[in-house]
Amino acid sequence: MDFVPLGLATDLVILTVRDGGLQVLLIRRGIAPYRGRWALPGGFVRTDEDLEATARRELAEETGLSSDRIHLEQIATYGAPRRDPRGRVVSVAYLALVPDLPTPVAGTDAESASWVAAADLLADPARLAFDHHQILTDAVERARAKLEYSPLAAAFCPSEFTISELRTIYEAVWGISLDPRNFHRKVTKTPGFVEPVGTTTTRDGGRPAQLFRRGAATTLHPPMTRG
Amino acid sequence: MDFVPLGLATDLVILTVRDGGLQVLLIRRGIAPYRGRWALPGGFVRTDEDLEATARRELAEETGLSSDRIHLEQIATYGAPRRDPRGRVVSVAYLALVPDLPTPVAGTDAESASWVAAADLLADPARLAFDHHQILTDAVERARAKLEYSPLAAAFCPSEFTISELRTIYEAVWGISLDPRNFHRKVTKTPGFVEPVGTTTTRDGGRPAQLFRRGAATTLHPPMTRG
DNA sequence: TCCCTTGTCGTCACTTTGACGATAAGGGGT
DNA sequence: ACCCCTTATCGTCAAAGTGACGACAAGGGA
Numbered sequence: 001m002d003f004v005p006l007g008l009a010t011d012l013v014i015l016t017v018r019d020g021g022l023q024v025l026l027i028r029r030g031i032a033p034y035r036g037r038w039a040l041p042g043g044f045v046r047t048d049e050d051l052e053a054t055a056r057r058e059l060a061e062e063t064g065l066s067s068d069r070i071h072l073e074q075i076a077t078y079g080a081p082r083r084d085p086r087g088r089v090v091s092v093a094y095l096a097l098v099p100d101l102p103t104p105v106a107g108t109d110a111e112s113a114s115w116v117a118a119a120d121l122l123a124d125p126a127r128l129a130f131d132h133h134q135i136l137t138d139a140v141e142r143a144r145a146k147l148e149y150s151p152l153a154a155a156f157c158p159s160e161f162t163i164s165e166l167r168t169i170y171e172a173v174w175g176i177s178l179d180p181r182n183f184h185r186k187v188t189k190t191p192g193f194v195e196p197v198g199t200t201t202t203r204d205g206g207r208p209a210q211l212f213r214r215g216a217a218t219t220l221h222p223p224m225t226r227g
Numbered sequence: 228m229d230f231v232p233l234g235l236a237t238d239l240v241i242l243t244v245r246d247g248g249l250q251v252l253l254i255r256r257g258i259a260p261y262r263g264r265w266a267l268p269g270g271f272v273r274t275d276e277d278l279e280a281t282a283r284r285e286l287a288e289e290t291g292l293s294s295d296r297i298h299l300e301q302i303a304t305y306g307a308p309r310r311d312p313r314g315r316v317v318s319v320a321y322l323a324l325v326p327d328l329p330t331p332v333a334g335t336d337a338e339s340a341s342w343v344a345a346a347d348l349l350a351d352p353a354r355l356a357f358d359h360h361q362i363l364t365d366a367v368e369r370a371r372a373k374l375e376y377s378p379l380a381a382a383f384c385p386s387e388f389t390i391s392e393l394r395t396i397y398e399a400v401w402g403i404s405l406d407p408r409n410f411h412r413k414v415t416k417t418p419g420f421v422e423p424v425g426t427t428t429t430r431d432g433g434r435p436a437q438l439f440r441r442g443a444a445t446t447l448h449p450p451m452t453r454g
Numbered sequence: 455t456c457c458c459t460t461g462t463c464g465t466c467a468c469t470t471t472g473a474c475g476a477t478a479a480g481g482g483g484t
Numbered sequence: 485a486c487c488c489c490t491t492a493t494c495g496t497c498a499a500a501g502t503g504a505c506g507a508c509a510a511g512g513g514a
Contacts, residue, residue, distance in 0.1 A: 004274050007230050008306075008317060047231050051306040051317070077304040077319050079235075079278040090235060090278070092304050164460075182503065184462065206460025207510040222501070223450075391491075409472065411493065427480095433491025434479040449470075 006088040010054045011042035011132065013075065013093060013139035014063065015118070017156050017172040018100040022118040022143075024136065025062060026128075033085045034129035038116065040136070042091065055094040062113060063098065071097045071155040075139050083131045095139045097155040119175065147173055149223040151193050154214040160197055162209040163187055174226050186224065192217025233315040237281045238269035238359065240302065240320060240366035241290065242345070244383050244399040245327040249345040249370075251363065252289060253355075260312045261356035265343065267363070269318065282321040289340055290325065298324045298382040302366050310358045322366045324382040346402070374400055376450040378420050381441040387424055389436040390414055401453050413451065419444025 014025040026038040041062045045054045052072065060066040072094055079090040118140055125133045146152045153169040154161070167183045187193055194212035202208045241252040253265040268289045272281045279299065287293040299321055306317035345367055352360045373379045380396040381388070394410045414420055421439035429435045 003232055003234050004272060005230055006235060008233060008235070045231060045306070047315075048308045050308060051304065074303055076301055077278065079272070079319070081275045081277060088274075092306070162461085179503070179505085180460080181462075181464095181505080186502085188462095202460095202511060204460065205512075206458085207462080209461055225502075389492090406472070406474085407491085408474080408493075408495095413471085415493095429480060429491090431491065432481075433489085434493080436492055452471080 004088070006090055007084075008045045009042050009089055009091045010045060010051060010058060011040045011078075011091045011093045011135060012055060012058050012062070012096055013040060013136055014059065014096045014098060015139070015143060015156075016098050016100050016115065017169050018115065020168065020172055022140070022172050022175075023115040024118050024121060025113060026116050027062070028112045028114075029129060037129040038121075038127060039129035040093075040132045041113070045092075051092050052094070055092075055096075059096055065098055065101075071152065073142075075135070075142055078131055078135060080131065091135075093135045093139065095142060097143065097152065099156055099158050144173055144226070147224060148226055149220050151214060151217055151220060154194070160199075160211045160213055162201060162204060162211060163194075164204055164209060166194070166212075170224070176227060190217070190220055191215075193220060231315070233317055234311075235272045236269050236316055236318045237272060237278060237285060238267045238305075238318045238320045238362060239282060239285050239289070239323055240267060240363055241286065241323045241325060242366070242370060242383075243325050243327050243342065244396050245342065247395065247399055249367070249399050249402075250342040251345050251348060252340060253343050254289070255339045255341075256356060264356040265348075265354060266356040267320075267359045268340070272319075278319050279321070282319075282323075286323055292325060292328075298379065300369075302362070302369055305358055305362060307358065318362075320362045320366065322369060324370065324379065326383055326385050371400055371453070374451060375453055376447050378441060378444055378447060381421070387426075387438045387440055389428060389431060389438060390421075391431055391436060393421070393439075397451070403454055417444070417447055418442075420447060 012025075016023055016025075025041065027041045029035055029037055029039050041058055043054065043058050045051060049057075051074070055072055056066070056068070059070065059072065075093040075095050077090060077092045081088060083089065083091075118136070121127055121133070121136055122140065127133070128136065143152075147170060153166055153173070156169045156173075157165055163184050164180065166187065167178055167180060170183070171177050192215040195215045197211040197213050199211050200208035201211055239252075243250055243252075252268065254268045256262055256264055256266050268285055270281065270285050272278060276284075279301070282299055283293070283295070286297065286299065302320040302322050304317060304319045308315060310316065310318075345363070348354055348360070348363055349367065354360070355363065370379075374397060380393055380400070383396045383400075384392055390411050391407065393414065394405055394407060397410070398404050419442040422442045424438040424440050426438050427435035428438055
């Protein structure tokens with residue numbers, strides 16, 4: 001068995017929508033290389049630990065979110081020989097979508113963690129350490145694509161949400177604005193996308209809005225349209 | 228740096244369409260574990276070798292196809308602690324789409340390689356070694372999905388092809404039959420999908436058909452519909 | 455109470471799809 | 485040469501879905 005010496009890690013792209021924009025959880029690196037730069041949270045895979053288990057462990061460490069109901073999916077694996085100046089490190093990137101919790105980021109690490117607007121990061125390829133700009137780009141593109149044909153936008157919302165709140169997610173992730181009336185029609189008429197809870201809320205102001213819960217569908221037919 | 232001892236490999240799902248069906252290139256294992264069973268071709272990543280380079284090297288070794296015009300994309304990484312009985316081996320799976328070349332599989336290895344119908348393999352989770360059934364399932368699902376919103380079907384065709392030949396690809400990969408007239412309309416009216424070469428062929432019998440080449444589009448708007 | 459804000463329902467023109475008729479243009483057999 | 489079989493390609497039509505936008509509903513605050 002050829003055991004080329006290398007490190008295996010997972011990196012996490014934790015996305016949320018707050019203040020009308022898509023934001024990413026980043027760590028400010030306390031040690032070299034890239035000391036002082038922003039980077040995606042991540043860490044090495046332990047012996048006998050599954051890849052997704054590593055990712056969930058990191059997620060819990062960084063956000064305090066340990067629920068297995070958090071959406072977590074593998075994005076891709078990055079293994080260019082010199083992507084880490086310390087040696088060969090291959091990293092499996094995961095995408096996590098979390099609701100905008102009032103939870104302050106529970107950074108038990110000394111390193112400071114914070115939410116950063118995705119748009120700013122995407123615009124500047126040099127802001128992130130390692131090849132994390134590429135990873136972020138791929139992750140955001142995946143998230144954007146999945147909103148089209150899956151009911152995944154609900155993963156950014158609390159368990160009960162209004163149609164407007166859901167629309168806000170689409171607008172933030174896609175960076176465009178959508179017609180509220182057409183969006184409402186589309187969402188409520190796509191079977192299995194959302195199901196009404198029966199109660200209403202006025203938390204968004206204006207006329208009381210119905211609350212919905214995520215439906216049973218896993219795919220949207222026909223898909224949402226972006227642009 | 229925690230260098231947990233593990234092996235890093237790539238496995239390849241090489242797909243083609245022949246005899247009207249989707250087929251996968253498999254290797255019959257000559258050594259334990261799973262001796263005598265079918266498995267996906269694959270091998271270990273070498274020192275200083277990029278992941279995709281490993282995949283292309285394997286592809287060339289197994290099929291003789293070394294062109295960088297062959298479509299190759301990463302599917303996912305599989306790293307369950309006991310997926311390989313010999314020890315911890317993490318595998319990055321790649322999907323390759325190749326045209327139905329008259330090339331006999333150039334198996335320079337002693338192991339015998341051959342094309343096997345994907346449908347049969349998918350139907351029986353125990354036919355393949357390791358977790359290769361899962362990898363194949365994910366790869367085929369990816370291929371099916373990509374035909375919807377990308378012009379990737381052309382990757383299965385020679386550089387010049389007729390609309391019927393392209394339709395045959397869709398029918399084989401999706402396992403359904405499509406209306407030739409509607410398919411023709413859709414393909415020729417989607418901007419950038421295919422572009423006419425100007426010549427015709429009668430190799431499919433019947434009235435001469437125009438030859439097309441793959442167009443410049445990378446995404447199909449709106450997508451092809453699968454049933 | 456009036457007004458402002460957001461929610462929800464409707465209408466209408468336009469595009470796309472799915473089903474399918476009809477015609478075009480080779481090749482092979484007689 | 486002619487008929488027939490095969491596949492290619494164009495056209496038609498109704499149904500479904502989309503984008504734009506008017507209209508009314510129903511709270512909260514000044």
